[in-house]
Amino acid sequence: MVNRIVVGAHYGLKDWIAQRATAVYMAIYTLIFAACALSLPEFSHEAWSALFANGVFKFLTFLFFLALFFHAWIGVRDIWMDYVKPVGLRLALHVVTIFLLVGYAGWAAQILWRL
Numbered sequence: 001m002v003n004r005i006v007v008g009a010h011y012g013l014k015d016w017i018a019q020r021a022t023a024v025y026m027a028i029y030t031l032i033f034a035a036c037a038l039s040l041p042e043f044s045h046e047a048w049s050a051l052f053a054n055g056v057f058k059f060l061t062f063l064f065f066l067a068l069f070f071h072a073w074i075g076v077r078d079i080w081m082d083y084v085k086p087v088g089l090r091l092a093l094h095v096v097t098i099f100l101l102v103g104y105a106g107w108a109a110q111i112l113w114r115l
Helices: 012-038 045-053 055-083 087-114
Strands: none
Touching: 012 055, 045 055, 055 087
């Protein structure tokens, strides 16, 4: 029996599927959003407010942003892991990226539920 040393994070398949799933959701949402936006009678604040008055549309929009941020996290994390070799710098970049994406998610929620 040969003892192998296993290295790496082994996120491969899980992250590949997650990125494809988030991309599919974002594509479908974009088509639905475009259809709804183009069907507005006019491009005014009142029309946009009416579009987002439906709680379901707000929720689907927030899911879009969560999918976008998770999609971005996977991509940026892989860039940091592949190209930044000093461990301390890589950890710092991971932490900054996480804080920014979580902050953006909070900001998106604040904007959506303020409409």
